Amino acid sequence: MSDVTPGPEGSESADDELRRRFREALDRKKSAQADAASGGKGKGSSKIHGAHGPVAGKxxxxxxxG
Structure with a gap:
């Protein structure tokens, strides 16, 4: 029996199609993260605010x- 399933691009095996779909999803995820990171709001674009309080004194x- 053959593992080849006809797809829109021609003949791909099930593993090749699965790898292609995961790769496309990973590319979409990376581009979405890059867009979110580049759209910062200036100097304080980090999600972490005030992790350490100001040093009041020595x-x-x-x-x-005991």
Missing amino acids: RSFRRKS
Whole structure:
């Protein structure tokens, strides 16, 4: 028996068609991520805001008394 299934591009095996479909989906995903990354809103285009608070002053270390 033959694994060849007729498709719109001609004769492709099921594995080749599956690989082609995954590759197309991956290309669409990468282009969507590239579009989202390039459309930043200036300097602060990161999704992470204020991960670390501002340094108020020098730290003071105290010995544990117990």
